[in-house]
Amino acid sequence: MILSDRRKRITIKDVAQAAGVSTQTVSRVMNKFSYVSGETRQRVEEVVAQLGYHPSTLARSLSQQRSYTLGIVTFDLKYIGPSRTLNGIADKADELGYMLLMKELDNFDTNKIDDVIDSLLARQVDGILWAVPEIGDNHAWVEERMEKIPVPVLFIAMQPRSGISSVATDNFQGGVMAVQHLLDCGRKKIGHISGPLGWWEADERKRGWLETLNAAGLEALDQHCVEGNWSSIRGEQAFIQLLESYPGLDAVFVANDQMALSVLREAFRRGINVPEQLAVVGFDNIPESAYFYPSLTTISQDLPLIGGQAVQNMVEMIQARQGDQPAIAQSIFIQPTLVVRESSKRV
Amino acid sequence: MILSDRRKRITIKDVAQAAGVSTQTVSRVMNKFSYVSGETRQRVEEVVAQLGYHPSTLARSLSQQRSYTLGIVTFDLKYIGPSRTLNGIADKADELGYMLLMKELDNFDTNKIDDVIDSLLARQVDGILWAVPEIGDNHAWVEERMEKIPVPVLFIAMQPRSGISSVATDNFQGGVMAVQHLLDCGRKKIGHISGPLGWWEADERKRGWLETLNAAGLEALDQHCVEGNWSSIRGEQAFIQLLESYPGLDAVFVANDQMALSVLREAFRRGINVPEQLAVVGFDNIPESAYFYPSLTTISQDLPLIGGQAVQNMVEMIQARQGDQPAIAQSIFIQPTLVVRESSKRV
DNA sequence: TGATATTATGTTATCGATAACATGTTAGCG
DNA sequence: CGCTAACATGTTATCGATAACATAATATCA
Numbered sequence: 001m002i003l004s005d006r007r008k009r010i011t012i013k014d015v016a017q018a019a020g021v022s023t024q025t026v027s028r029v030m031n032k033f034s035y036v037s038g039e040t041r042q043r044v045e046e047v048v049a050q051l052g053y054h055p056s057t058l059a060r061s062l063s064q065q066r067s068y069t070l071g072i073v074t075f076d077l078k079y080i081g082p083s084r085t086l087n088g089i090a091d092k093a094d095e096l097g098y099m100l101l102m103k104e105l106d107n108f109d110t111n112k113i114d115d116v117i118d119s120l121l122a123r124q125v126d127g128i129l130w131a132v133p134e135i136g137d138n139h140a141w142v143e144e145r146m147e148k149i150p151v152p153v154l155f156i157a158m159q160p161r162s163g164i165s166s167v168a169t170d171n172f173q174g175g176v177m178a179v180q181h182l183l184d185c186g187r188k189k190i191g192h193i194s195g196p197l198g199w200w201e202a203d204e205r206k207r208g209w210l211e212t213l214n215a216a217g218l219e220a221l222d223q224h225c226v227e228g229n230w231s232s233i234r235g236e237q238a239f240i241q242l243l244e245s246y247p248g249l250d251a252v253f254v255a256n257d258q259m260a261l262s263v264l265r266e267a268f269r270r271g272i273n274v275p276e277q278l279a280v281v282g283f284d285n286i287p288e289s290a291y292f293y294p295s296l297t298t299i300s301q302d303l304p305l306i307g308g309q310a311v312q313n314m315v316e317m318i319q320a321r322q323g324d325q326p327a328i329a330q331s332i333f334i335q336p337t338l339v340v341r342e343s344s345k346r347v
Numbered sequence: 348m349i350l351s352d353r354r355k356r357i358t359i360k361d362v363a364q365a366a367g368v369s370t371q372t373v374s375r376v377m378n379k380f381s382y383v384s385g386e387t388r389q390r391v392e393e394v395v396a397q398l399g400y401h402p403s404t405l406a407r408s409l410s411q412q413r414s415y416t417l418g419i420v421t422f423d424l425k426y427i428g429p430s431r432t433l434n435g436i437a438d439k440a441d442e443l444g445y446m447l448l449m450k451e452l453d454n455f456d457t458n459k460i461d462d463v464i465d466s467l468l469a470r471q472v473d474g475i476l477w478a479v480p481e482i483g484d485n486h487a488w489v490e491e492r493m494e495k496i497p498v499p500v501l502f503i504a505m506q507p508r509s510g511i512s513s514v515a516t517d518n519f520q521g522g523v524m525a526v527q528h529l530l531d532c533g534r535k536k537i538g539h540i541s542g543p544l545g546w547w548e549a550d551e552r553k554r555g556w557l558e559t560l561n562a563a564g565l566e567a568l569d570q571h572c573v574e575g576n577w578s579s580i581r582g583e584q585a586f587i588q589l590l591e592s593y594p595g596l597d598a599v600f601v602a603n604d605q606m607a608l609s610v611l612r613e614a615f616r617r618g619i620n621v622p623e624q625l626a627v628v629g630f631d632n633i634p635e636s637a638y639f640y641p642s643l644t645t646i647s648q649d650l651p652l653i654g655g656q657a658v659q660n661m662v663e664m665i666q667a668r669q670g671d672q673p674a675i676a677q678s679i680f681i682q683p684t685l686v687v688r689e690s691s692k693r694v
Numbered sequence: 695t696g697a698t699a700t701t702a703t704g705t706t707a708t709c710g711a712t713a714a715c716a717t718g719t720t721a722g723c724g
Numbered sequence: 725c726g727c728t729a730a731c732a733t734g735t736t737a738t739c740g741a742t743a744a745c746a747t748a749a750t751a752t753c754a
Contacts, residue, residue: 057469059710083430104437122404406740
């Protein structure tokens with residue numbers, strides 16, 4: 001292996017010179033197709049191997065106006081949800097030959113949003129995946145800003161909006177499934193510990209709870225629901241509060257597994273038997289939930305699948321735009337599934 | 348806001364023309380320093396704002412041979428550990444003005460490693476952060492390949508090697524702290540459920556267990572340790588096995604919190620009282636561990652800090668190289684801390 | 695007052711590739 | 725045998741910026 005000064009990058013020119021051909025010919029060899037004689041091809045390939053030449057994707061991106069890179073904007077990776085989504089995104093991107101340029105967002109200052117988008121565009125990403133939870137009106141910029149962005153944008157876990165692509169779990173349906181399951185188990189007094197209200201996903205899960213109870217002719221009063229914030233610690237407080245505000249409670253639908261864990265623990269401490277006296281259903285199906293005591297019935301959402309689906313759609317949009325076809329925006333809902341475990345046995 | 352065809356990028360030339368100056372002058376305005384008259388600067392800035400010009404970082408990277416982008420290679424983001432590290436990396440990178448080009452590795456095929464590195468280099472990253480756990484000899488390539496890589500490389504959670512930069516938790520010390528704590532609680536028969544042996548981190552934690560017992564004059568026999576694989580399910584099996592192979596067991600040091608969760612559950616099922624009959628100490632301090640029943644004593648490792656530290660060092664290495672100073676490789680050990688909770692009360 | 699430094703700006707080359715166009719050779723066919 | 729199509733390769737322009745160098749106008753100083 002011949003290696004000159006390792007600081008010096010080996011360029012297409014070096015290869016061209018060493019092989020005694022033009023750079024264009026080297027480019028043709030590297031990119032397969034188009035006419036190159038077998039003899040020339042072989043000679044160039046030998047030189048490429050010998051010099052250890054690797055083309056600069058950067059230069060190629062500039063000249064082709066295409067980077068094979070996706071911008072991905074996430075929020076708070078310290079939680080398991082976003083990173084499982086990212087996992088799916090990374091796998092699928094790899095499969096389809098894209099790299100990921102990542103940016104983590106930690107607040108919703110509008111300037112910050114513009115900066116993030118601009119910094120991605122400045123690096124010539126072919127598309128942007130926005131994987132930031134929808135909270136309050138923090139997606140309000142979308143409608144207005146959208147058409148000024150020269151590449152396709154796809155939103156993950158955003159409330160469907162017409163004309164804008166998105167992929168999300170059907171949280172409402174998840175809530176319905178959870179509560180319907182509890183009803184099927186013969187429960188009548190079903191409380192709810194919600195996520196932080198204003199988060200679209202939390203609101204949807206709560207709506208599933210509420211509408212399913214109503215449909216069954218049961219009452220869902222304000223005091224039957226306590227607001228949490230996804231964390232175990234708030235889950236504990238919320239549960240304690242719920243026990244007071246909903247006497248006779250015989251089941252709880254908890255908006256995520258982490259809070260459900262606290263419910264199980266606090267119930268145990270107080271001698272409330274789960275599931276006999278209290279059935280519990282969570283949401284997310286984190287791997288540990290099968291090992292809670294008792295094991296947790298939960299609504300499973302396939303976050304890696306959502307991430308993968310998002311990338312798939314994005315790449316299709318990019319290709320459509322490449323071919324100057326109209327990219328059709330679509331909102332995709334992925335259905336969650338119910339996983340029944342010990343915490344909700346039929347009585 | 349004047350917007351022409353949104354597909355057409357506004358370049359430095361457009362600005363130069365509109366402002367009646369050369370591109371070089373625009374470049375000078377955009378990059379502050381260097382001489383520009385106040386009048387010209389203002390005129391250019393107005394045009395920039397009016398046209399909504401954003402420089403192409405891509406083009407800049409090519410011409411400066413510097414991208415302000417770090418390549419980051421991770422492994423299996425679906426686990427919480429890697430993503431917490433990534434969280435710290437992302438925050439610090441943002442703070443220091445770098446973006447992240449991410450690649451997820453899912454196996455250790457040597458070709459794959461070369462491909463990953465080459466694909467990052469092709470995109471002109473200024474440095475590479477290798478955040479893949481060290482398993483068996485999957486880092487064997489390091490010594491040989493290292494000097495051919497033209498940018499600094501830093502390894503996370505790798506066994507220190509001279510001449511190579513790395514940042515890692517002191518897993519051995521963590522093991523020592525866990526076992527010492529159990530000894531301090533008056534335990535004598537301390538078993539261990541390890542991570543998958545061959546993983547450096549698992550081996551270190553086990554070594555901490557073993558050496559601490561030996562130092563205390565206690566025996567640590569083969570049958571006092573069962574190998575797990577970090578997962579809750581294996582944790583359960585390992586614990587059951589350990590109960591058989593180590594009669595009289597009065598404490599367990601479990602190599603991660605997820606497996607410890609299973610231990611707590613299985614102990615409860617069998618009527619083994621924690622901590623009275625059995626003290627349990629985990630490792631990681633995942634947020635949920637405070638809400639296990641009973642709450643889990645554990646060794647806390649600050650993964651975001653490690654990620655941040657890694658970025659910090661990396662940027663220093665990049666700057667040193669920029670200034671043609673010799674970048675000094677250093678291996679940093681971060682000390683974990685003991686968090687005492689209910690699962691290990693003194694008897 | 696002329697020499698030198700400072701300020702302000704423009705011109706040309708360069709980063710590493712590909713696109714578009716040009717040209718030359720060979721092969722096939724009527 | 726001459727014309728066209730297919731093949732093979734080279735030349736020049738371009739992507740969007742910055743580096744290096746050049747030039748001109750002031751300002752400063754001995």
